[in-house]
Amino acid sequence: MSRHVVARTSDIASGGNKVVTINSREIVVFHVNGRFFALLNRCPHEGAPLHKAACVAHLSAPEPGAFTRTRVGEMLRCPWHGWEFDMATGQSYFDPKGTKVRSYPVAVAEGRELAKGPYVAETFPVTVEDSYVIVEA
Amino acid sequence: MVLRIDCDVHPAVGGTRTTLLPYLSPHWQEQVTSRAIDGLDLTSYPPSMPLSARPDWRPEKGKPGAAWATVCNQALDGLGSSHAILNVIYGAQAVFDPYMAADFCKAINDWIAAEWLDQDPRLRASIVVPMQAPDLAIEEIERRAADKRFVSILVLAQGETLLGKRHFWPMHAAAEKHKLALTIHAGSQYRAAPSSIGWPSYRYEYYLAEAQAAQAQILSLVLEGVFGKFPGLKVVLAESGVSWLPAFMWRTNKTWRGVRVEVPWVDTSPIEIMRNNIRLTAQPFDAPPDKAGIEMLIDQIGSDRMLLFASDYPHWQFDGSDPIPPHLPPAIVQRMCVDNPLETFPRLGLTL
Numbered sequence: 108m109s110r111h112v113v114a115r116t117s118d119i120a121s122g123g124n125k126v127v128t129i130n131s132r133e134i135v136v137f138h139v140n141g142r143f144f145a146l147l148n149r150c151p152h153e154g155a156p157l158h159k160a161a162c163v164a165h166l167s168a169p170e171p172g173a174f175t176r177t178r179v180g181e182m183l184r185c186p187w188h189g190w191e192f193d194m195a196t197g198q199s200y201f202d203p204k205g206t207k208v209r210s211y212p213v214a215v216a217e218g219r220e221l222a223k224g225p226y227v228a229e230t231f232p233v234t235v236e237d238s239y240v241i242v243e244a
Numbered sequence: 245m246v247l248r249i250d251c252d253v254h255p256a257v258g259g260t261r262t263t264l265l266p267y268l269s270p271h272w273q274e275q276v277t278s279r280a281i282d283g284l285d286l287t288s289y290p291p292s293m294p295l296s297a298r299p300d301w302r303p304e305k306g307k308p309g310a311a312w313a314t315v316c317n318q319a320l321d322g323l324g325s326s327h328a329i330l331n332v333i334y335g336a337q338a339v340f341d342p343y344m345a346a347d348f349c350k351a352i353n354d355w356i357a358a359e360w361l362d363q364d365p366r367l368r369a370s371i372v373v374p375m376q377a378p379d380l381a382i383e384e385i386e387r388r389a390a391d392k393r394f395v396s397i398l399v400l401a402q403g404e405t406l407l408g409k410r411h412f413w414p415m416h417a418a419a420e421k422h423k424l425a426l427t428i429h430a431g432s433q434y435r436a437a438p439s440s441i442g443w444p445s446y447r448y449e450y451y452l453a454e455a456q457a458a459q460a461q462i463l464s465l466v467l468e469g470v471f472g473k474f475p476g477l478k479v480v481l482a483e484s485g486v487s488w489l490p491a492f493m494w495r496t497n498k499t500w501r502g503v504r505v506e507v508p509w510v511d512t513s514p515i516e517i518m519r520n521n522i523r524l525t526a527q528p529f530d531a532p533p534d535k536a537g538i539e540m541l542i543d544q545i546g547s548d549r550m551l552l553f554a555s556d557y558p559h560w561q562f563d564g565s566d567p568i569p570p571h572l573p574p575a576i577v578q579r580m581c582v583d584n585p586l587e588t589f590p591r592l593g594l595t596l
Contacts (some may be wrong), residue, residue: 163505166505166508167508168508168509168511171410171507172509173509174508188501189505190501200504201500201501201513
């Protein structure tokens with residue numbers, strides 16, 4: 108595992124995402140509720156690209172008709188078959204232990220800190236003025 | 245005593261203005277007499293049809309299953325059962341007039357209590373209820389609740405609407421409160437065509453469509469959230485077959501993964517809910533004839549708690565003296581004859 112600078116924080120709009128390739132793997136970085144989440148860009152079911160997933164609320168219901176929405180936007184709903192995954196953990200709703208998307212640690216760092224390294228950012232110009240999204244993969 | 249509980253035996257109502265007359269209210273006594281309302285057998289179970297009674301159980305006169313002594317002799321002694329649950333299938337459950345239905349159902353239950361349950365301590369029964377009016381059905385349930393010999397509530401599989409709907413919840417609450425199972429038995433009120441596409445030409449088609457009705461009722465109960473609301477409720481599918489269950493459970497589960505946001509109150513997998521809350525009587529048993537096929541079916545059901553021993557007496561589902569389908573593993577037979585009925589019908593009041 109090494110740490111990769113993948114984007115300026117300002118590159119990914121809130122509610123949006125960016126797909127990056129690290130070690131030949133496509134990883135999708137989401138920005139929601141002021142946080143960044145990184146997941147393998149591939150549904151464990153049939154391989155759908157998760158950057159096309161709908162970002163939805165965590166939906167539960169203590170009883171029929173009582174819709175409880177929390178962590179709005181932090182659940183992914185796969186574009187192909189509707190399976191839901193938690194952006195923070197990669198766990199599926201229906202089988203959290205057995206069915207999950209691989210997730211990666213994400214951090215945000217200031218440009219001036221990045222100068223200290225060690226970071227992999229060969230293709231990404233870093234300036235001290237900006238802040239950056241770091242994925243550990 | 246060796247327990248072996250037959251969960252589906254059918255007594256026959258001889259006639260409304262004969263058998264039930266003493267149990268009707270004065271108003272309905274006058275009505276059935278002056279209007280000549282008598283035999284109200286469902287067209288789905290004409291007494292003369294071969295399926296309605298095995299030839300050796302058919303009496304020379306009258307309807308099969310009409311005499312308690314004969315039923316006890318043939319269904320209990322003859323089939324080696326220690327107890328039997330009586331499920332009366334009659335037109336009372338299907339007539340359109342809700343007040344007629346309520347009085348006829350009350351009369352059936354009074355008749356069963358007085359002329360069957362009082363005659364033989366091995367007998368138990370399901371409460372017949374007027375589903376035409378759920379509030380009146382609940383009144384009938386409450387009226388019977390103190391009599392523990394009534395262990396279940398009986399409804400027809402093809403009723404006026406699906407049983408998971410909210411307006412039936414007070415009935416499910418009453419069932420759970422009194423530890424009464426809800427027995428959904430093959431049969432129709434004929435409010436809609438037996439097949440969802442329309443009227444079939446043959447009874448053969450109608451009879452198989454009962455499995456579709458059972459599936460629709462399970463889906464409704466599970467997806468409307470009835471078992472989350474009333475986790476203690478046990479639902480028995482009687483005379484609906486068995487072997488369609490695994491594929492149906494798999495598909496329900498698979499679809500839930502993708503569309504559960506429609507029904508977010510279903511927060512555990514439907515297959516687990518079904519295994520916890522749904523039971524099936526094991527006659528008719530529509531399974532492959534070989535041992536390997538039976539073992540595969542049992543493995544696919546994935547639970548030893550779902551099957552209930554039943555003869556479906558006097559219906560002609562099997563020949564000989566053993567209603568237990570061949571090749572079932574002994575552990576499954578033990579559970580379906582004893583443990584599962586005791587769990588499903590706690591009011592049986594029997595212990596091992």
